[in-house]
Amino acid sequence: xxTETRGPLPVLRELVNGYRxxxxxxxxxxxxxxxxxxxxxxxxxxxxAATAAHPDALYRLLRALAAVGVxxxxxxxxxxxxxxxxxxxxxxxxxxxxxxMFDAGPTHWQNWSALEYSVRTGENGFxxxxxxxxxxxxxxxxxxxxxxxxxxxSLANLVIATLLPIFDFGQFTTVVxxxxxxxxxxxxxxxxxxxxxxxxxxxxxxxxxxxPVLEQAGVADRCNVVGGDxxxxxxxxxxxxxxKSIIHDWEDAEAIAxxxxxxxxxxxxxxxLAIERDLGSPNELPESKFSDLNMLLGPGGRERTVTExxxxxxxxxxxxxxxxxxxxxxxxxxxxxx
Numbered sequence: 001x002x003t004e005t006r007g008p009l010p011v012l013r014e015l016v017n018g019y020r021x022x023x024x025x026x027x028x029x030x031x032x033x034x035x036x037x038x039x040x041x042x043x044x045x046x047x048x049a050a051t052a053a054h055p056d057a058l059y060r061l062l063r064a065l066a067a068v069g070v071x072x073x074x075x076x077x078x079x080x081x082x083x084x085x086x087x088x089x090x091x092x093x094x095x096x097x098x099x100x101m102f103d104a105g106p107t108h109w110q111n112w113s114a115l116e117y118s119v120r121t122g123e124n125g126f127x128x129x130x131x132x133x134x135x136x137x138x139x140x141x142x143x144x145x146x147x148x149x150x151x152x153x154s155l156a157n158l159v160i161a162t163l164l165p166i167f168d169f170g171q172f173t174t175v176v177x178x179x180x181x182x183x184x185x186x187x188x189x190x191x192x193x194x195x196x197x198x199x200x201x202x203x204x205x206x207x208x209x210x211x212p213v214l215e216q217a218g219v220a221d222r223c224n225v226v227g228g229d230x231x232x233x234x235x236x237x238x239x240x241x242x243x244k245s246i247i248h249d250w251e252d253a254e255a256i257a258x259x260x261x262x263x264x265x266x267x268x269x270x271x272x273l274a275i276e277r278d279l280g281s282p283n284e285l286p287e288s289k290f291s292d293l294n295m296l297l298g299p300g301g302r303e304r305t306v307t308e309x310x311x312x313x314x315x316x317x318x319x320x321x322x323x324x325x326x327x328x329x330x331x332x333x334x335x336x337x338x
Contacts, residue, residue: 207226278306
């Protein structure tokens with residue numbers, strides 16, 4: 001998006017209007033339009049009948065999304081999937097359905113309405129809006145917790161697609177996934193490396209849903225599932241500890257506490273692999289910098305630069321090894337236990 005070729009006003013207008021697109025995409029996801037188009041093009045009237053939607057209103061939604069490349073409009077109000085729209089399918093290998101449902105959903109939407117409050121005060125926006133932290137709120141609203149877990153699985157798919165091809169997890173004997181959710185990432189690692197053993201660790205109510213994921217990947221017999229609290233204790237004696245999108249949820253004091261608990265469980269020479277976004281230098285990586293605002297509003301953490309991660313490692317008994325970056329903005333910050 002260049003102001004040199006388009007001028008500043010159209011660029012700013014498009015940025016301001018971005019929320020319209022995200023909301024339209026979520027409605028299409030709620031209605032399952034991409035799933036209905038998976039086998040071929042269909043008319044908007046046909047799709048309206050299949051989704052119990054208003055025919056004219058649905059056509060107006062679909063033509064708007066076709067204008068931004070999510071669908072393709074043909075003659076006779078007929079629509080088909082584009083490569084972008086295909087990512088909305090629930091069963092697509094690189095599906096973002098879960099992320100769309102959560103990130104553009106009403107709770108997250110309401111949370112972002114508190115951005116001015118957070119910027120003025122430095123305080124957590126979610127607690128200001130909902131009266132409690134995001135973790136407790138999701139526990140009290142299981143349907144939102146399920147939506148969040150599905151969103152994290154969508155992010156796991158991005159990590160799997162970009163980082164597994166460029167990082168060798170086969171060098172390890174036992175990989176412990178700390179805060180690993182339903183096990184999607186660990187399952188992919190174990191499936192690619194048949195000699196590696198795994199330990200999936202998260203809160204008991206979270207790992208309770210991991211069985212089908214591990215079984216479907218054919219790795220359940222090589223993965224020990226453990227419930228607990230990573231602020232208290234984690235499984236010991238692995239030679240690689242993975243924390244995907246964990247450290248960015250917390251400010252430095254809590255992040256240091258988590259890393260120290262990890263270090264206590266790790267033998268000397270074991271490797272810690274924090275999978276996070278690189279915040280980057282000024283004037284670049286907008287997705288990382290807006291994710292940082294999301295951390296300010298939501299859990300109350302922050303995205304970090306390579307230098308900031310190195311400082312966290314140095315403060316918690318790790319020697320910073322380096323950063324392996326992927327094409328999606330996620331990368332692996334690696335530290336060795338010393």
